Amino acid sequence: MTATAEKPAEAGAIPSMTVTLKILRFDPDGLDGREAGTEYWEEFTVEAHATDRVLDALHKIKWEQDGSLAFRRSCAHGVCGSDAMRINARNRLACKTLLKDLNPAKPIMVEPIKGLPVEKDLIVDMEPFFASYREIMPFLMTTGTAPERERLQSPEDRARFDDTTKCILCAACTTSCPVFWTDGQYFGPQAIVGAHRFIFDSRDEGEWDRLEILNDKAGVWKCRTAFNCTEACPRGIEVTKAISEVKHALNTGEI
Amino acid sequence: MSQAPELKAPNKAISHSTLGRARRWSWIFQRVSGALLIALIAIHLTVNLVRGDGINQIDFAFVAGKLASPFWQWFDFTMLILAMVHGGNGMRMVIDDYARKPWLHATLTWALRITTVVIIVLGTLVLFTFDPCPANADPSLLPSFCEDFS
Numbered sequence: 001m002t003a004t005a006e007k008p009a010e011a012g013a014i015p016s017m018t019v020t021l022k023i024l025r026f027d028p029d030g031l032d033g034r035e036a037g038t039e040y041w042e043e044f045t046v047e048a049h050a051t052d053r054v055l056d057a058l059h060k061i062k063w064e065q066d067g068s069l070a071f072r073r074s075c076a077h078g079v080c081g082s083d084a085m086r087i088n089a090r091n092r093l094a095c096k097t098l099l100k101d102l103n104p105a106k107p108i109m110v111e112p113i114k115g116l117p118v119e120k121d122l123i124v125d126m127e128p129f130f131a132s133y134r135e136i137m138p139f140l141m142t143t144g145t146a147p148e149r150e151r152l153q154s155p156e157d158r159a160r161f162d163d164t165t166k167c168i169l170c171a172a173c174t175t176s177c178p179v180f181w182t183d184g185q186y187f188g189p190q191a192i193v194g195a196h197r198f199i200f201d202s203r204d205e206g207e208w209d210r211l212e213i214l215n216d217k218a219g220v221w222k223c224r225t226a227f228n229c230t231e232a233c234p235r236g237i238e239v240t241k242a243i244s245e246v247k248h249a250l251n252t253g254e255i
Numbered sequence: 256m257s258q259a260p261e262l263k264a265p266n267k268a269i270s271h272s273t274l275g276r277a278r279r280w281s282w283i284f285q286r287v288s289g290a291l292l293i294a295l296i297a298i299h300l301t302v303n304l305v306r307g308d309g310i311n312q313i314d315f316a317f318v319a320g321k322l323a324s325p326f327w328q329w330f331d332f333t334m335l336i337l338a339m340v341h342g343g344n345g346m347r348m349v350i351d352d353y354a355r356k357p358w359l360h361a362t363l364t365w366a367l368r369i370t371t372v373v374i375i376v377l378g379t380l381v382l383f384t385f386d387p388c389p390a391n392a393d394p395s396l397l398p399s400f401c402e403d404f405s
């Protein structure tokens with residue numbers, strides 16, 4: 001990431017290219033004579049460097065061509081999880097996707113993530129997604145008096161749930177899940193990842209409360225092992241594996 | 256390396272409501288019945304289509320001969336029940352996913368239940384009431400053991 005820090009002398013050395021972005025837009029207000037709620041594809045052409053990401057191209061469009069284009073981003077470096085979108089039919093973070101990895105010869109298709117209500121252009125209502133996350137109680141649950149120092153844990157116990165601690169709540173997994181698209185009830189992969197992070201944490205004692213919630217009809221049994229979530233996760237979390245481990249815990253009663 | 260503190264309460268045993276949830280059993284059933292179906296269908300196809308004269312052996316006499324044996328009756332019965340309940344349960348999952356309107360969901364679920372039961376009943380009836388030696392039939396088309404009855 002730091003390699004992109006500006007070095008004016010070399011800026012010309014990076015090959016530049018022309019890329020076309022085809023963006024699925026949604027206009028809730030009906031501007032420019034459109035009917036309110038119109039959905040339409042719009043093409044933008046930008047000059048970009050080979051080192052640019054989709055987010056840079058979106059910035060260029062918003063800053064130089066069409067200020068009405070709406071999308072979320074905050075950190076711009078793959079940490080905050082706010083710019084998940086469907087790029088060339090795959091869920092990715094715009095800030096972690098290089099244009100040159102996307103075959104810039106063809107228009108790059110950019111859509112909002114699927115399965116959540118679109119508010120404007122690439123911005124979706126994340127509330128149903130966060131509601132599922134809240135449902136699994138993503139906080140440490142313990143009994144007894146709190147210790148005076150931190151709650152220690154062996155490296156092995158820590159490693160048990162290391163993978164699922166990496167989640168940045170970007171919703172790329174949940175909105176790539178075919179069951180989530182069709183079934184309005186399913187918690188979705190992220191909520192199971194969030195629960196996994198506590199269920200397999202030796203310091204936490206709320207595991208059965210969470211497992212009970214995931215055993216519900218909106219829970220893990222809805223999963224069809226499609227692996228879309230594992231493929232989508234920009235953090236490289238083995239989401240499908242985490243879901244299977246939760247199923248296993250429910251089937252054997254052992255954690 | 257520091258030791259984990261002695262805070263860990265023993266894990267709670269699995270609760271009964273957890274064990275009793277239908278979704279979990281439905282998930283387990285799909286996998287167990289699927290594994291059994293692999294074996295049953297493989298045997299079914301081998302015996303009918305590969306062994307002996309292969310596909311040329313299938314005629315009324317061959318089928319009637321098989322259905323006259325209690326072993327094949329119960330083999331086919333198991334396959335029928337497993338395939339129908341597995342397929343029915345699988346279709347229920349698909350309906351749960353796609354039929355969002357309550358009336359549509361209820362209609363499809365009931366249609367599925369009724370067809371599953373009707374097919375199981377009809378299939379069972381055929382398996383256990385099949386007459387391998389119908390009266391007045393051309394003897395050359397019947398299984399060899401029918402001669403004993405005529």
Ligand code: HEM
Nearest residue numbers: 223224225285286289290292293338339341342345346348
């Ligand atoms: C060769 C033996 C078979 C195996 C190993 C097998 C295995 C499975 C498994 C593991 C599932 C669950 C999928 C999931 O929940 O993720 C499933 C679903 C299903 N099975 Fe089978 N099955 C077999 C034969 C059959 C037969 C003979 C039928 C039809 C009568 C059938 C119809 C279905 C249906 C409709 C589903 C639901 C599909 C879905 O969830 O989208 N299967 N099967």
Ligand code: SF4
Nearest residue numbers: 167168170171173233
């Ligand atoms: S598991 Fe991965 S894809 Fe899903 S919300 Fe977390 S970081 Fe995003």
Ligand code: FES
Nearest residue numbers: 076078080081095
């Ligand atoms: S903008 Fe923060 S993850 Fe992409």
